[in-house]
Amino acid sequence: MDRRVLFAILFLFAGGATGVGVATFAFVGVDDANAEATVVWESEPAAGDDGTGAATVDVDGETWVVQPTVEDGERAVRAVTPGEGRAWTTRISDEAAASGDTAEPGDTSGAVGESGENGTDPVGVSRLATGTLAGDPVVALTTASGRLVVLNAADGDERFAVDLGGPGGVAPALGDPTGDGSTLVVAAAADGSVLAVDADGDPVFEASVDGRVERRPLVVGPDPDPDGRDEGIPGGVAVSTAGTDPGTVHFIGESGETRWTRTPTVTAVGWNAAVTRRGPVLTLGGSNGNLEALEVADGSSRYEVGLQDRPVAVGEADDGRILVGGVGSIWAVSLLDGEVVWKQQYGGQTRVNAPGIGRVTGDDTFESAAVNREGEVLGLTPTGEVVLRGSVPETVVYAGPLFADADDDGTDEVLVVDQNGVVRALST
Structure with missing residues (x-):
C-alpha cells in the first residue's frame, strides 16, 4: 500500500452534534522520509495477559513494565525491565481461587485456559494501575471475588489488601482528588460499590452508585481557578455504569x-x-x-x-x-471546543488502539504514538507529522503503546505488547 499520499492537505470538518463549530484540520500522510523503527528487545510471553493488562511504573528512575500473568496455574503479577528481563514475580492469592471465579467484563484481564493445581481456573484479576503512594511506586489491581490488592513496585511485596464489599475485576485508579498531595487508591466493585483508601489501605470514603460498573474509575484533581474565574472546580472520582444504552x-x-x-x-x-x-x-x-x-x-x-x-x-x-x-485513523481533538486539529490515516481498515504520549525522538518534546491491531506503529509530532514508523509482523495487538528507554540511549522506545503478553521495544 502506498502511504506517501495527501501530505498537509487542508480539509473542512463538520462537527457531529448541534453547537459544534466547523473545524479546520491537517490531514497528514505518511512518506518515506520517516525513521524506520525495528524491534531491539522482546520479553517472554505472559500467559493470562492479552496485552491490555500491562502498565508502566517508574522505579528509581527506570521505567518497568508490569503485567498480570499465570504461572504454575496460579495468577501472578510480573515486573519486567525493558532491555534486561524479569525483575520480580508475585503470586496473587484469593479466597475465590478454589471456586474458579473469573474477572468481570470491561477493563479487566480475566483468567485464561490454564488450570490451577487443584483443577480450577486461576482467580480473575483486573488490568493493572500504577502510581505513587507516600513516595513509593506501587501496582494496584482488583480480584474477581472483591479484593483490592496493592503491591510495592520495587520488589513485588504486598503493601496491603482490602475487601471491596462487592465483586471486583475492574481496574482501580490512583490520584489526588483534593489537590493536597495525598494520593488515594480508588476501586469500584462491579455492583456499584466504590471504595477510596489512603497510602496505608485505610478507608477514606465509601460510596455506592446504581448500576453495574465495567470500566475503571477516573480520579480528577481540583481546578482552583479555571480560565481566570474566581470560583474553583473541586476534584473527585468519576464512575461510569453500564446500562441500556x-x-x-x-x-x-x-x-x-x-x-x-x-x-x-x-x-x-x-x-x-x-x-x-x-x-x-x-x-x-x-x-x-x-x-x-x-x-x-x-x-x-x-x-x-x-x-x-x-x-x-x-x-x-x-x-x-x-x-x-x-x-484506520488517529485524531487530535481540541479539548476546548472539539475541533479536529489533525487527522492521520494508516493501516487501511485496521483498528487503531488508544494512542499514547512519550518522548521518542530525544529532543525533549512529547510525541504521540499509536499501534493498530496488526502491530503497525506510528510516532507523530504535536502537529501530526510522522517521525517514526515500524511494525511487529505476524502478531495481534489489542493494547495501546507504552514507553521506556530499553537501550539506555536516553530516548524512550515504543513498547508494543501483543496478545500473548510479549513486550517488544521498537527503536530507530
Missing part, C-alpha cells in the same frame, strides 16, 4: 457524596479525564464513532463531535488535545 456517569466528591449524575449522549467504549484552561473534562469515546466531553463541574456536555461511524478509542491528552484512535 448508554448508561450513566456519576461524579463523587472527596467525602463520598454524589455531586452529579448524567446520562451522556454516546455509549462509551472507553474514557479518560483531561485538564483544560476552562476546567477539567471527561472524554468519552462512543460506539457510534463520536467523541463527547463532559464538564467535571456539573456533568453538562461541552461538545460532541463525530469522527467516524465506528467505535473510537480515547487515548492520552497533551497540549490541550485528546488523542483518539479509530478504524
Whole structure:
C-alpha cells in the first residue's frame, strides 16, 4: 500500500452534534522520509495477559513494565525491565481461587485456559494501575471475588489488601482528588460499590452508585481557578455504569457524596479525564464513532463531535488535545471546543488502539504514538507529522503503546505488547 499520499492537505470538518463549530484540520500522510523503527528487545510471553493488562511504573528512575500473568496455574503479577528481563514475580492469592471465579467484563484481564493445581481456573484479576503512594511506586489491581490488592513496585511485596464489599475485576485508579498531595487508591466493585483508601489501605470514603460498573474509575484533581474565574472546580472520582444504552456517569466528591449524575449522549467504549484552561473534562469515546466531553463541574456536555461511524478509542491528552484512535485513523481533538486539529490515516481498515504520549525522538518534546491491531506503529509530532514508523509482523495487538528507554540511549522506545503478553521495544 502506498502511504506517501495527501501530505498537509487542508480539509473542512463538520462537527457531529448541534453547537459544534466547523473545524479546520491537517490531514497528514505518511512518506518515506520517516525513521524506520525495528524491534531491539522482546520479553517472554505472559500467559493470562492479552496485552491490555500491562502498565508502566517508574522505579528509581527506570521505567518497568508490569503485567498480570499465570504461572504454575496460579495468577501472578510480573515486573519486567525493558532491555534486561524479569525483575520480580508475585503470586496473587484469593479466597475465590478454589471456586474458579473469573474477572468481570470491561477493563479487566480475566483468567485464561490454564488450570490451577487443584483443577480450577486461576482467580480473575483486573488490568493493572500504577502510581505513587507516600513516595513509593506501587501496582494496584482488583480480584474477581472483591479484593483490592496493592503491591510495592520495587520488589513485588504486598503493601496491603482490602475487601471491596462487592465483586471486583475492574481496574482501580490512583490520584489526588483534593489537590493536597495525598494520593488515594480508588476501586469500584462491579455492583456499584466504590471504595477510596489512603497510602496505608485505610478507608477514606465509601460510596455506592446504581448500576453495574465495567470500566475503571477516573480520579480528577481540583481546578482552583479555571480560565481566570474566581470560583474553583473541586476534584473527585468519576464512575461510569453500564446500562441500556448508554448508561450513566456519576461524579463523587472527596467525602463520598454524589455531586452529579448524567446520562451522556454516546455509549462509551472507553474514557479518560483531561485538564483544560476552562476546567477539567471527561472524554468519552462512543460506539457510534463520536467523541463527547463532559464538564467535571456539573456533568453538562461541552461538545460532541463525530469522527467516524465506528467505535473510537480515547487515548492520552497533551497540549490541550485528546488523542483518539479509530478504524484506520488517529485524531487530535481540541479539548476546548472539539475541533479536529489533525487527522492521520494508516493501516487501511485496521483498528487503531488508544494512542499514547512519550518522548521518542530525544529532543525533549512529547510525541504521540499509536499501534493498530496488526502491530503497525506510528510516532507523530504535536502537529501530526510522522517521525517514526515500524511494525511487529505476524502478531495481534489489542493494547495501546507504552514507553521506556530499553537501550539506555536516553530516548524512550515504543513498547508494543501483543496478545500473548510479549513486550517488544521498537527503536530507530
